Amino acid sequence: MKVVFLALGFPHKKEPGNFYMTLMDRFHSEGHEVTIIAPAHKGTVPGLQQENNFRVLRVKTLPQFGVNFVKKGLANLLLPYQYKKALRALEEDSNFDLIFMPTPPITLYNLAYWLKKKSNGKIYLILRDIFPQNAVDLGIMKKNGPFYHFFRNQERKLYKISDAIGCMSPGNMEYVKKHNPEVDTSKLHLLPNWSDMLPLEMNKQEIFNIVQREAIKDKFVIIFGGNIGRPQKMENIIELAIACEDMDDVLFLIYGYGAEYKNLKAYTKQRGAKNVQFGKELPYNEFIKVLSLCQVGLISLSEDFTIPNIPSKSLSYYNAKIPILASIDLNTDFGNILEENRTGVWAKAGDVNALKEQLLVLYNDPDLRKEMGENGYEYMKSELSTDQAFRTVLNQIKHY
Template sequence: MARILVLTELFYPEKTSTAYFLTTIAQGLVTDYPVTVFTGASLYDSQASSLAQNTVVKEVEIHRCRGTTFNKNWLPGRLVNGCTRAISIFFTALWQCHASDVILVVTNPPLLPLMAWLLKTLKGCNFVLLVHDVYPEVLSVTGLAHSQSLVYRLMQEVNRLIYGQASRIITLGRDMQKLVETKLTQPVEGKLICIPNWAETEIIYPVDKQNNSLLQRLNLVDKFVVLYAGNMGRTHDLKILLDAAETLSDTQPQIHFLLIGAGAQKQDVEARVQDQHLPNVTVLSYLPHEQKNVTLNSCDVGIISFLPGMTGVSVPSRMYNQMAAGKPLIAIADNESELAQVIQEEGIGWLVSPQDDDQLVKLLTQIMNDSELCNDMGHKAAQAVLCKYQLKHAVSKYQSLFRELIPHNNISSPVDTK
């Protein structure tokens, strides 16, 4: 009897965006099909050693596979983690996979989709590819691999093979769908499906800035606060924020940058703020998950910044939560990106060219005293989420996709947890 097998490096109870989205998708699909997840040992959870190797959570069967657990912000360690965990997931799934099963595999780490293709080759099962980041393009943007290098070209050919063998390919944005389409040597109608991520509307909603406990604690309630909340990874342009802050520190001290998160660039950001004595920048670690609404409401405007060339390579899931908090957005991104398209279509913010800190300074100076405009855009953002970017919208599309792939008479009962 058919099952859905999910291959992902990160899963419940971790709080990363990948873990959250894959967990929620699995729990949405288990209403129709039995779902079994093959994942790695926790890289983030403080109680990782206490997690059961095999367990069932909300009817989803979870198998935790072995693998290294080096610091993810140390690049060599991250590469080793990705390889060891992908291989471990493959061998664990190999013994349980059947031809009637359908695999859902995410692109991170980049070796994992190759494991799904091997399972298809050896067991005859189909697989669905969920694209979170497009490889090898993301390596080129971040300077980790030149587009003419052997590694880049090899990854390009391997990914063309994987894309060709996938039964369906799910992209998170229209720009990503266009990029992935260029990798298909034989385009197939209906193979590419765009399913955007969603906002956590059950815990995130607009709250008046004056009542924000974080801003009260930081004495920032009376400032015009620009919030960057999320991963401070290699694909994000944080330099533009610090350059703008340096320019504005004397001319517009009313504007304050609040940076909350973690990632490969965080130490460099903290070092520059300290070395240059930037009084208008505050850098914090993630607040606990239960305070996520406090975090996203601690501003007048949210900001998401990417390096140039990221169109189609990645779609920031954080934008939906920031929208749900009823805050306008500044996108530092290419004009063709999904982020830019959503902001323009919904009328919920502004676009700034990547690495153009002068443009960012001018924009912030213009809008800092226009609370009516900011409030109007924030209201539109929250309404757009309720209309288009809720969990129920995404789950419905995932369910429809798998109903096409799994015949009705080949469905078994979900896992019995009693």
């Protein structure tokens, strides 16, 4: 098959932990011709080129990351027109059998529809963000305003033209059904977050070096790694850290990036949290090793969400064999997933006392931590592998 992936961003170097790249790599290894359409960014140049195993069409776009919401919104609105122009400029055939479109952004609807009509290909929607409702939940957009109605119309049309829609969880799938009754439910199926697993073996010297570098010797380390933005509401975690200051050996270690990173550091300083440490950015394969030397992995979601989100950073914790402590809203079914697989504990986001109680469950029971860590590793190996995601996609496409 000729496969195209419409990307909001795509690394130009092979990076462990990027689940879109691992899936496309699997398609390539099975003999399919893979083309990626993605923005040109630092380290890349516009135009068609070979990167790793893929044909990558890099397109000059407006910046989408590290900018305010107005600039980000404008960049996303222009994206389909810029991608379409770049595709039309190619002298070679640009017809595709399978068109991958992940969310975000939904603004690529027009491009996906154009490619489908042009190629008679199938659209596979990897549904991760449910937009624009998530923007409403976070106070970025007003419900029933003109922008909301525009994007909501785009969302509905995207569901209609998609031949298959992969949802993160049962709750995610039920949300789409409830709020979009016109959608053909046969399109909807489970496609949980996936990843390749990295080895955890380290020699004594490596372990010593990490412990010294991160200053975690004799500490009970609760670690967070990943995006820091409004969806994560990391202020809740800082409040937990302050509530744990009576536990002398507890350290909150935060590795992050994103729009709220600087604000979070300022908030931490303002609140005087002395048991919070910010780590420096690491390559993913090194970060996994740090994780494996920690005791608990943190998940944080804003209590304002009305849509079920499943945080992909949980995959890193599963891989590292550490249990999860989750501060989450009551609309996600991530807590149910933790309970069903016995991979962690959770409390309602914003309830610091309840979250500390759950932390104490893990703090006081090393055998439980080990059991939950092993459960997470086995769960990921059996249910959340790239191979599993690849088979799910192919099985769904065969129906059409």
